[in-house]
Amino acid sequence: MAQLNTQLAGRHYISPLMNASGIHCGLDYMLDELTHSKAATYITKSATLQKRLGNPEPRYYNYKQNSLNSMGLPNEGIDYYLKYVNQDPQTAQRILSITPLTIEDIPLLSKKIDASGYDGLIEINLSCPNILGKPQIGYDFDQMAHYMKVIDQSFYPGSYGVKLPPYFDLVHFDMVAQILNQYPLAFVNSINSVGNALMIHEQQTVIFPKNGHGGLGGATIKPIALANVHAFYQRLNKNIDIIGTGGITNGRDVFEFILCGASMVQLGTVLAQKNLDIFEQIENELHAEMDKYDYKTISEFKGKLQYIQENDAISGASH
Ligand SMILES: Cc1cc2nc3c(=O)[nH]c(=O)nc-3n(C[C@H](O)[C@H](O)[C@H](O)COP(=O)(O)O)c2cc1C
Numbered sequence: 001m002a003q004l005n006t007q008l009a010g011r012h013y014i015s016p017l018m019n020a021s022g023i024h025c026g027l028d029y030m031l032d033e034l035t036h037s038k039a040a041t042y043i044t045k046s047a048t049l050q051k052r053l054g055n056p057e058p059r060y061y062n063y064k065q066n067s068l069n070s071m072g073l074p075n076e077g078i079d080y081y082l083k084y085v086n087q088d089p090q091t092a093q094r095i096l097s098i099t100p101l102t103i104e105d106i107p108l109l110s111k112k113i114d115a116s117g118y119d120g121l122i123e124i125n126l127s128c129p130n131i132l133g134k135p136q137i138g139y140d141f142d143q144m145a146h147y148m149k150v151i152d153q154s155f156y157p158g159s160y161g162v163k164l165p166p167y168f169d170l171v172h173f174d175m176v177a178q179i180l181n182q183y184p185l186a187f188v189n190s191i192n193s194v195g196n197a198l199m200i201h202e203q204q205t206v207i208f209p210k211n212g213h214g215g216l217g218g219a220t221i222k223p224i225a226l227a228n229v230h231a232f233y234q235r236l237n238k239n240i241d242i243i244g245t246g247g248i249t250n251g252r253d254v255f256e257f258i259l260c261g262a263s264m265v266q267l268g269t270v271l272a273q274k275n276l277d278i279f280e281q282i283e284n285e286l287h288a289e290m291d292k293y294d295y296k297t298i299s300e301f302k303g304k305l306q307y308i309q310e311n312d313a314i315s316g317a318s319h
Contacts, residue, residue, distance in 0.1 A: 001287060002287050002290035002291060002295060002296050002297070003296060003297050003298070004016065004283065004286060004287070004298060005297075005298070006040075006263055006264060006298045006299075006302075007241075007263060008121070008186070008187060008241050008243070008263050008264050009121055009158060009161070009186035009187055009241055010158075011092065011093060011121070013040040013041055013093065013264065014040050015038075015040040015283055015286075016040065016254060016258065016262070016263065016264040016265050016286075016298065017038070017039055017040055017254070017264075017265060017267065017279050017282060017283060018034075018039050018040055018041050018042055018043060018095075018264060018265075018266055018267070019034055019039060019042055019043060019266060019267055019268075019271055020043070020245050020266035020267060020268035020271070021043045021044065021045060021046050021097040021123065021125065021163070021266075022045055022046065022069075022071065022268070023267070023268050023269075023271045023272050024271055024272070024276070025042055025043060025044050025045045026045040026074070026075060026076065027076070028084055031044065031084055033276060034276070035088070035090075037276040037279050038276075038279035038280040038283055039276075039279045040264070041090070041093045041094055041095065042094060042095070043094075043095040043096075043097050043123060043266065044081040044084070044085065044094075044095070044096050044097050045075045045076075045081070045097065046073055046075060046097040046098060046099040046123075046125045046128065047075050047076070047077060047078040047080070047081045047082075047096070047097065047098050047099070047109075048073060048075060048077065048078065048098075048099055048100075048101055048105070049077065049078055049101075049105055049108055049109060049112075050077050051075065051076050051077035051080070052072070052073050052074055052075055052077075053074055054071050054072035054073055054074025054075075055070050055071060055072030055074075055130065055132065055208070055209040056208050056209060057208065058206070058207050058208050059071050059072065059207050059208060059209055059214070060207065060272075061199060061206040061207050061214075062269075062272070062273055063199055063206075064218075064219075065218045065219035065220070065249055065269070065270070065273070066216060066217065066218030066219060066220050066221075066269060067216070067217045067218050067268075067269040067272060067273070068197060068198075068199045068206060068207055068214040068215070068216055068217075069130065069193065069207070069214050069215050069217070070130040070207050070208075070209040070210055070213070070214035070215065071130055072130050072131060072132065072209065073099055073128060073130070073131060078098065078109060078112050078113075079112065081096060082096070082112065082113065082116045082118060085118060085120055086116055086117065086118055091118065091119060091120045092119050092120055093120065094120040094121070095120060095121045095122070095123050096113070096118065096120055096121070096122050096123070097122075097123045097124075097125055097163070098113075098122060098123070098124055098125065099124075099125040099128055100124070100147075101131065101134070103146065103147055103150055106147070106150045106151055106154050107150065107153075107154045109154075110154035110155050121159065121160070121161065121186060121187070122155065122159055122160040122161070123160070123161050123162070123163055123187075123189055124151060124160055124161070124162050124163065125162075125163045125192070126138045126144065126147065126162050126163060126164060126165075127163050127164050127165035127191075127192035128192065129165065129192065129193060129195030129196055129214075129215045130195075130209070130210075130214065130215055132209065132210065136165050136195060138164050138165040138176075138192075139165060141175050141176070141179065144176070144179055145179050148162075148179055148180070148182070148183055151183070152183045152184075157184035158184055158185075158186045159186060160185065160186060161185055161186050161187035161188055161189060161240075161241075161243070162180070162185065162188055162189070163188075163189040163190075163192055163245075164176065164188060164189065164190045164191060164192065164228070164232075165191060165192050165195060166190070166191040166192070166194050166221070166224050166225065166228055166246070167228060167231070168224075170231070173228075173231040173232065173235055174235065176232075177232060177235035177236055180236060180240065181235075181236060181237050181240075185240045186240070186241065187240060187241040187242065187243055187263070188232055188236060188240055188241075188242055188243070189242075189243040189245055189266070190225065190228040190229050190232055190242065190243070190244065190245065190246075191221070191224065191225045191228045191245060191246045192215065192245075193214075193215025193216055193217045193221070193268075194215065194216040194217075194221050194224060195215055195216075196210070196213040196214070196215070197213065197214060197215070197216035198212055198213055198214075199212070200212075217246070217247070217268045217269040218247055218249075218268075218269035218270070219247050219249050219269075220247065221246045221247045222246060222247025222248065222253060222256075223247075224246065224247075225244060225245060225246025225247050225257075226244075226246075226256055226257065226260050228246075229242055229244040229257055229260040229261055229262050230260040230261060230305065232261075233260060233261025233262075233303055234261075241263040241264075242261050242262050242263060243262060243263065243264045243265065243266060244257035244258075244260065244261075244262030244264075244265045244266075245265065245266040245268060246268070247269075248265055248266075248267055248268075248270060248282070249270045250281075250282060250285050251281075251282050251283070251284065251285020251286035251287070251288060251289050252285065252289050254282060254285075254286050254289075255286060255289040255290070255301075258298060258301060258302050258303075259301055259302075259303070259304060259305045260303070260305055261302065261303040261305075262302075263298075263302065267279070267282070
């Protein structure tokens with residue numbers, strides 16, 4: 001049987017599967033449930049310095065295999081998540097997600113993390129599309145360069161990664177990689193929701209904040225997420241691992257993210273819509289997909305996307 005074990009930032013995991021931040025990870029009991037599921041590890045809800053209630057409801061909507069949300073980062077605050085991860089016997093395997101709401105928050109968050117003795121990985125969210133009145137740092141490259149400088153001064157080399165928004169222009173991939181390659185990041189997580197999408201039911205918006213605009217997740221965004229993982233795998237320093245997130249619903253999807261260069265993947269909307277059994281189901285489907293191509297390990301096909309040649313016939317099923 002194929003082996004699903006993988007590595008992220010030199011840490012070993014039994015499979016590439018975990019939850020995405022914001023999904024089933026906001027409270028202790030949810031993190032407990034993830035710990036006892038087939039997920040290889042968990043990431044916490046993005047924590048801010050202080051507890052936040054988030055945006056007014058309704059703020060989440062499911063439509064088929066997609067979701068639209070404008071949660072506005074409701075979370076218990078950094079102290080709550082630090083307390084949880086630090087009592088976890090597997091702390092070093094865990095990922096703590098944080099969102100600095102201003103550049104001044106960065107050293108304040110890092111001081112708290114450092115003082116707590118936390119030695120797991122840290123994911124810094126530079127891409128929340130749902131904070132009223134705040135642009136996404138990931139779309140303002142001058143600001144992003146500025147943030148990265150402060151992040152570099154505040155966190156230990158190799159202890160952190162950043163979560164990025166989706167990009168749609170090859171020049172933007174170049175610009176972002178050029179900024180990130182200057183720093184000792186452990187990983188990049190690509191992508192956060194596709195920001196400010198709109199869904200309409202009958203004649204009405206489906207969520208309340210921002211006149212109905214919210215982050216799109218789910219199956220529809222997979223091609224965008226794959227493109228982002230592929231583009232960053234080609235451009236980032238090889239010691240920066242990639243977590244692939246966006247639109248995963250089955251084992252075939254995970255196989256495609258790994259072909260594009262992902263070391264691990266995260267389940268967002270699919271986990272919100274189904275239950276924790278989804279980890280086992282997707283794990284089985286990934287086994288089957290690897291068997292189909294006779295791969296015994298993840299490293300055999302990680303980043304090995306094959307490019308169609310000019311005048312090749314398109315083979316296989318059409319999607
Ligand atoms: C309800 C909800 C809450 C989310 N909260 C966060 C968050 O706190 N931090 C973060 O980095 N991403 C957050 N996200 C984005 C997801 O982690 C993920 O990047 C996005 O949904 C795309 O993955 P998917 O297509 O599998 O849903 C949230 C998404 C949803 C649907």
